[in-house]
Amino acid sequence: MGQIVLGVGDYGASNTPGDDVKTFALGSCVSVIFLDPKTRTVGMAHVALPDSSINKAKAGEKPGYFADTAIPALLAQMTKFGCDKRGKGMVVKLCGGANVMDTNDTFQIGKRNALAIKKILWSFGMGAVAEDLGKNYSRTVSISVSAGQITLSSPGKPNWQL
């Protein structure tokens, strides 16, 4: 039984029963989760920013960092586990993307991340069936590969499922 911990800009997948795929303290970052029922594979990317055009070198080195490079990278990773390369049959869920209390648009990076991710998913013919996005608290996410179950936690709140 292993734990695959993904840091900012990381992505990864597992089909080993008993594994947990986990990421800590999502602030404005968004966790993109792919669940493939056919191969029982769980994948996740920890996306920090919407658009890789600000730093192509970073995108090359850490594609999971930007929404536009993270989705293709995660899909490619999933195909190593026998998943469809266009993501057919996969269940997509999103969480994170919190925003600080702000009425000014500049600091709404969480919102921009979520929007960018949805746009790119759409271009692949995919869409999220469940999401827990926005608000103003950080989230830790843990996915059990055996059950495909997503558990979220945040200090001061009881854990919840997505």
Added chain:
Amino acid sequence: MVKQISQEELQEIVKSVPMLSPSASQLLQVTSRADHDLVDVINLVRNDAKLTARVLKIVNSAAFGLINNITSIDRAISYLGERIIVGIAVGDSAGKLFEKELSGYESAGGDLWKHDLRTAIAAREVVTQSGVDVSPELAFTAGLLHDIGKSLISDYLQGSVADAVEMITTDEDLDYLDAEEKLVGFDHTRAGYELAKAWQLPDELAEVILHHHEPANASEEYRTLVYAVHLGDNIAMMGGFGTGSDSMRYKLDQQYTDYIKIGPKTLATIMLNVDIEFEKLEGSINGPGEKN
């Protein structure tokens, strides 16, 4: 149920905190003066054998990937830059405060130091990217110290996290600062300010500590600096480096646009630079974690 801290108790808490080392204290004084020179920093470090050894060890650590070892303290300081020197001195001197587990915020040991380091880097980035007339090095130092009050009140907030979160979820006008004040009588900015006075920190640093959540209340003279740290603090939390239960649960002062101009794209660049710089610094000047 948590209990209120009286003014006398707060003074007792502050008194129980060890003083900064003389060199850390002098470095903070000297580097916050606008007319100081790197030579002043070099002279201070040179007089502290332990600090000199630490600086040399860090500059030659794997994180900086130098091919040839640096053996002269002058060169080491020029290479690292004064913000890293201040970071090392403060981290070594007040390591226990930064490294402490903040159980009152359900935050692990070391989280505060990481948050402070991220805030320091972000505040410096905000200053350089926006081009405001504030010393980037001073913004870094101020960022490092801004949340020091949390380690003073954390023990008293133990067991209060669910109540604090409930309080600010039911009343949207409240943020975590209000919750702290209602629960123990002081918020972390007030507690930090008392320590700043005891440590005789320069005024600009004390102002940052006191007003970093409400920069509009800072004196005009230091207000842009305080806004830079205010934004840096929020950027650190957005990047996933808060201190537990209070992360992202503060108001962003909307007046920042009157002092600091940054757009969405600049902010994205700042966030990315913070990640890159943090990765480089974390393993090296992480003073509290590793000693000697």
